[in-house]
Amino acid sequence: MPTPLVNELAVRVEEDIVRVRQVARAAAIEAGLSLVDQTKLVTAASELARNTVIYGGGGTARLRILESGGRRGVRIEFEDHGPGIADLQLALQDGYTTGNGLGLGLSGAKRLCNEFELKSEPGKGTTVVITRWKG
């Protein structure tokens, strides 16, 4: 069964990062996530939205509420058509950054979610999909 799209938003400027956080929070509440799980999802979403703006040159965030085998969760996909990531392994290392951040965005977001998928092709763009399940 295809999961309905709850929300799709443009992630281009700083203010959009805040908007992603708010929409992610609302979806997490709707899916029944605990306060801690809501916070983890929202924080991961904030990291990835910032990556989309800074490294991806802007992109799109798509949020879905999942229902599978009686479980509920939230899935967020971040897609950009920026320069892409040449070395995914390196990009996922704590403290590695090509910008001037802390290098915790990707690795931290991965730790904060139940499922994490990173796809990137140099010159084509990057897609990151995170999922946080209830319970």
Next chain:
Amino acid sequence: MDRIPVLKMGEFLLVSIQVDMHDRLAMTLQDDITEMIVRHGSEGVLIDISGLNMVDSFIGRMISNIASMARILDAEAVVVGMRPAVAITLVELGLELPGVRTALNIERGMDILRKHMRSTETTGDADSTR
């Protein structure tokens, strides 16, 4: 223009973050606090983050920066009111805010700042207390 107020209270500065900050707002706050420390010769900064429902690596770094800059300017910064869910998430994110003094609430935060002030008065040397 969007700005988070920095209040002067005697020897201290008081900041209460009540809104979901976008990155530029966080940077402006960092600049405002350091500028106010110098302008008023403040000895301590109390930052209340009980209104924040999440702290990501950007905001976490801003908090660390404020603490470091305050220390260099001979002031002590204390972060109070972090929500439990935010603390759990920060540690899992990999950000443990090294060098940042924290207290559970405003009263305890003020106690830390007052003690810090007293100890620097008696020794006359701020460095020996750190």
